[in-house]
Amino acid sequence: xxxxxxxxxxxxxxxxxxxxxxxxxxxxxxxxxxxxxxxxxxxxxxxxxxxxxxxxxxxxxxxxxxxxxxxxxxxxxxxxxxxxxxxxxxxxxxxxxxxxxxxxxxxxxxxxxxxxxxxxxxxxxxxxxxxxxxxxxxxxxxxxxxxxxxxxxxxxxx
Amino acid sequence: xxxxxxxxxxxxxxxxxxxxxxxxxxxxxxxxxxxxxxxxxxxxxxxxxxxxxxxxxxxxxxxxxxxxxxxxxxxxxxxxxxxxxxxxxxxxxxxxxxxxxxxxxxxxxxxxxxxxxxxxxxxxxxxxxxxxxxxxxx
Amino acid sequence: xxxxxxxxxxxxxxxxxxxxxxxxxxxxxxxxxxxxxxxxxxxxxxxxxxxxxxxxxxxxxxxxxxxxxxxxxxxxxxxxxxxxxx
Numbered sequence: 001x002x003x004x005x006x007x008x009x010x011x012x013x014x015x016x017x018x019x020x021x022x023x024x025x026x027x028x029x030x031x032x033x034x035x036x037x038x039x040x041x042x043x044x045x046x047x048x049x050x051x052x053x054x055x056x057x058x059x060x061x062x063x064x065x066x067x068x069x070x071x072x073x074x075x076x077x078x079x080x081x082x083x084x085x086x087x088x089x090x091x092x093x094x095x096x097x098x099x100x101x102x103x104x105x106x107x108x109x110x111x112x113x114x115x116x117x118x119x120x121x122x123x124x125x126x127x128x129x130x131x132x133x134x135x136x137x138x139x140x141x142x143x144x145x146x147x148x149x150x151x152x153x154x155x156x157x158x
Numbered sequence: 159x160x161x162x163x164x165x166x167x168x169x170x171x172x173x174x175x176x177x178x179x180x181x182x183x184x185x186x187x188x189x190x191x192x193x194x195x196x197x198x199x200x201x202x203x204x205x206x207x208x209x210x211x212x213x214x215x216x217x218x219x220x221x222x223x224x225x226x227x228x229x230x231x232x233x234x235x236x237x238x239x240x241x242x243x244x245x246x247x248x249x250x251x252x253x254x255x256x257x258x259x260x261x262x263x264x265x266x267x268x269x270x271x272x273x274x275x276x277x278x279x280x281x282x283x284x285x286x287x288x289x290x291x292x293x294x295x296x
Numbered sequence: 297x298x299x300x301x302x303x304x305x306x307x308x309x310x311x312x313x314x315x316x317x318x319x320x321x322x323x324x325x326x327x328x329x330x331x332x333x334x335x336x337x338x339x340x341x342x343x344x345x346x347x348x349x350x351x352x353x354x355x356x357x358x359x360x361x362x363x364x365x366x367x368x369x370x371x372x373x374x375x376x377x378x379x380x381x382x
Contacts, residue, residue: 023218067202071175074199078182087191087254091261110236113198116190117236118243118262122272128262130190130243137259166301169346173308176342180312183319183335189327192319196335204338204364207345211357214349220357227361234368238334241375246327248379 003041003049007033052155059151066112066147074113077132088134089118092127092141096149099124101156105148115144165214172206175199188254189246197239201231302350309346313339330374337367 007030014029015021038050077083096102106117106127116130134140182195205228212224253260262273316339320332341360348356 023222067198071199071202074182074195075178078178078185078195083185085187085191085254085256087188087257088259089190089253089257089262090259106240107233107236110239111198111201111232114194116194116197116239116243118190118240118247119273121274123274128273130194132191132194134258162298165349166298166305169305169349170301170308173305173312173342173346176339177308177312177315179335180315180339183332184315189325189331192328193331196331196338200335200338204341207342208360211345211349215354215357217354220354223361224357227364230368231364238368238371238375241372242327242330242378245375245378246325249325249327249381251325251327 003037007037007049010036055151055155059155062151063108063112070113074132084133086133086135087131088137089128089130090134090137090140092129092144094120094125094127094149095145096153096156097124098156101152102127104156105152108148108152109144161213161216165210168206168210168213172203172210175203175206177203179203187256189251190243190253193239193243197235201235204231302346305346306343309339309342327378330371330378334367334371337363337370341367 010033011026011029014032015026018025018029034053041050077085094102094105096105102120102124106120109115109117109127109129114132118128118130120127129144131140176199179196179199182199183192186192186195208224208228212221215221247262313336316332316335320329320336323329341363344356344360344363348354348360
C-alpha cells in the first residue's frame with residue numbers, strides 16, 4: 001500500500017515539475033513512477049504491489065469478458081418467445097473474512113447478468129445469490145467460489 | 159468521422175441494453191428475475207451511453223464527471239438491488255412458481271430482521287413462513 | 297444517416313420506457329413498481345445524454361449526473377420504508 005502512495009506522490013511530483021497537471025500527463029507520470037519503483041524495489045521485500053497490479057488488470061479483463069458473455073445470454077433469454085428459466089436462490093458459504101472483499105464480491109456478482117446477490121448472512125459466513133438458470137447447485141457454488149471468490153481474495157489479501 | 163462512428167455504436171449498444179432491461183422488466187415472471195434484468199442491463203446501458211458522450215465532447219471536465227457517474231452507477235446498482243430484494247422478501251413478494259430452490263426460506267429472523275446461516279423451522283413464530291406463503295402461482 | 301441513427305436510438309429508449317411504464321402501472325406488488333421507477337429514471341438519463349450529444353449541449357449532462365445521484369437515494373428510501381412496513 002505504501003508503495004502505491006509513493007507511486008501517486010511521484011506522479012504528482014512529475015506533473016508539478018513539468019508544470020502540466022492534465023490527466024494525460026498525470027497518467028504518464030504514474031506509469032513512469034511505476035517503472036522507476038519497479039526497478040528500485042527489485043531486490044527488496046515490498047514486491048507484492050507489483051504482483052498485485054497485473055492481477056487487478058487480469059481480473060478486470062476476466063470480469064469484462066464475463067459481463068459480455070452473460071449479457072449476450074441475457075439478451076437471448078429476454079428476446080426468445082419462450083423464456084427458458086430455471087431460477088433459484090442458492091446459499092454460497094464464504095471463506096473470505098475481509099469485509100471489503102465480501103462487499104466487492106457481492107457487487108461483482110450482481111453486475112454479472114443472471115446472478116443477483118440478495119443478502120449476506122448477519123454473521124458474514126454465507127452469501128445468498130439469486131440466479132436465472134441453475135442446473136446443479138454444487139456446480140454453481142464451485143463456479144462462484146473458484147471464479148470470483150478466489151480472484152477477489154488474491155487481490156484483497158495479497 | 160471515426161469519432162461519430164464510435165459515439166453512435168456506443169449509443170446504439172447502450173440504448174439496446176436499456177431497451178432489453180425494459181423488456182425484461184415487463185416479461186420476467188417475478189420481482190427477483192425482473193431485478194436481474196434491470197439492475198445490470200440498465201446500468202451497463204447507461205454507462206455505455208455516458209461513455210458515448212465522453213467520446214463525443216472530448217473535454218476533461220466532462221470526462222471526469224461522466225466517469226465518476228459511471229463508477230457511481232456501478233457501485234449503487236447492486237446496493238439498490240440488494241435493498242429492494244431484501245425488503246420485498248420481508249414484504250412477502252412471492253417467488254415465481256418455476257423457482258427450483260429457495261435457500262433464503264426460513265433464514266430471516268422476523269423479530270430482529272437478521273439473516274441466519276441456520277434455517278428456522280417453518281412452524282416457528284420467528285420464521286417468515288409463518289406469515290407469508292413464499293412460492294405461489296399467480 | 298446520423299439522423300436516422302438518432303431516431304433509432306431514441307425509438308429503442310422509448311420502447312424500453314413504455315415497457316417499464318406498463319410494469320409500473322401493472323405492479324402487481326409495490327417493489328415491482330419501485331424497480332420500474334428506478335429503470336424509468338435511468339432511461340430518462342439516457343434520453344438526456346443522447347439529447348446533449350444531438351444538440352451539442354454539454355450542460356445537459358449535469359442534469360443526467362444529478363438524476364443518477366438522486367435516483368439511488370429515492371430507491372434506498374423506498375426500500376427502507378418497505379422493510380419497515382413488513
